[in-house]
Amino acid sequence: MSELLLEVAGLCKDFGGLEAVKDVSFTVHEGQIKALIGPNGAGKTTIFNLLTGVLPPDAGRARFRGRELLGMPSHRVAALGIGRTFQTSQLFDQMTVLENVMVGHHLQGSATMLSAALRLFGAGAEERRYREVAMEALARAGLMDLAGRQAAALSIGQRRMVEVARALAAEPQLLLMDEPAAGLNMRETERLAETIQRIRDSGVTILLVEHDMSLVMSVAEEILVLDRGEPLAEGTPEEIRSDERVLAAYLGEVTD
């Protein structure tokens, strides 16, 4: 097995009596596409929020290449190499697509407020470089023609693709994708599956939260099923497909 990238152990989160995440443990290995699935309210997005410092956990550990993530502010988690996309896309609506992707490069840049302000009417070679890198990222994602468009004017499908391109611009080692197929039609979902595989092939490990079973079954190599905050089953798509507990959780309790 390839190297261990993320190791989550005993993760717990309680929302005023509602146990959203109950003692969840799992691992993600380098180069893997792993999926977290489960019915609504299973705690999938909460796990992402705990891992990326959006919410404080009640208990547990989460080590990324051996470094503890929990308790770190979001921007430090990002600096370690963990990128993220959102269930309801969080594009910077007032900015163009190109500028959105340029913000993705924030961590690679170095211009400070002082150095930027004192550039006077100078050439701004650094700005040009940022723009070129962002253009390349858009080209790779096949979004070149959207570069100058205002983010607010994009369709849902386009927004998702731009969000992915933006997250990749930060050059993450691990990309957390929160329901990337939500709101996409069948053709877009197929394209998304290809994109996810291509991202993995470029060396980025992927942890996916998804409702769309066809997408999960086609791209994921390993699946963790959650139900009401608790791990229910873990295995390959084949194993999960034939797991009775999973079927019960999805289709309702089998009464005898």
Place this chain on the structure above:
Amino acid sequence: MARRRRAEKIQLVLFFTAVALLPLVVRNAYYLHILTVVGLNLILATGLNLLMGYAGQVSLGHAAFYGIGAYASGILTATYGWNPWLAMLAAIVITSAVAWLVGKPTLHLKGHYLAMATLGVGIIVSVVIRQWSEMTGGPQGLMNIPSITLAGWELRSDMDVHYFYFVWGWGCLLSVLFSNLVASRPGRALRALHDSELAAETLGVDTAAFKVRAFVISAAYASIAGTLYAHSSMRFLSPTPFDFHKSIALLVMVVLGGQGTLWGPVLGAATITFIEEVLRPYADYDIIAYGLLLMFMMVVMPGGVARALGSLADWLRERIARRSGERDE
């Protein structure tokens, strides 16, 4: 985008060249004085625009930083005999430090805590200026502030043209620095966190730190305007120009002109300076005018005049393009 940036640079050059030529046309000392006040307000509004239009935070006591800048350099020069330029620098440091102390704890919290904290700062500074008479001269005012000299020129308000160029020189410099800043990596980070703090954080932007920096810079801008004011205004400072009314006037300038735009501060500063002058005889009623103006802007053009003009220009350009397209067929 690169094209837009170039267009902005050209606009800036044209605008400040036009301003530089104004004294050739405007010979009347009173009008020149008003235009100089527009320059001071431009500096204040530009700083506040960085905070409101880019970092998405509101300061309800920005006149306090204006006041700290004015009184710090006034006291250091009049009472302690410092060189005005040194005093200006010291005032910037003091003002920035106060802003940092206020911003650091409040900007790490989500929500509009900065607005409340700055409201408090505004009241405290206003009270201190009035009560700490040994230092500030209290309501009687601080007298005998020396004028500032630049390359042998003595710059005073009774030397209208000198003072006009001095203030607008600073206005030009600070506008250019501002336009550079917002079109750069940190500027983008600010605009990003304005749209989605969550997404900006997950891309590695330390949103709290960026907000604190934007706030400190906006306070430093106010401090510079304060120093410029202190060394001009009949070499005398009184507490009234730095009270709550001024904070509200600055807020209205930014909202009216258009938050997050390059030309908003210019339009806002010019309009509000004019209103301030017209309403001077009715002193306390200006606040009613500002209230009505704010409501009007929120309902009719929440993006401000600069954005409304921008969309009007786009619409006209499109129409003309369509017309000429039709003619070609």
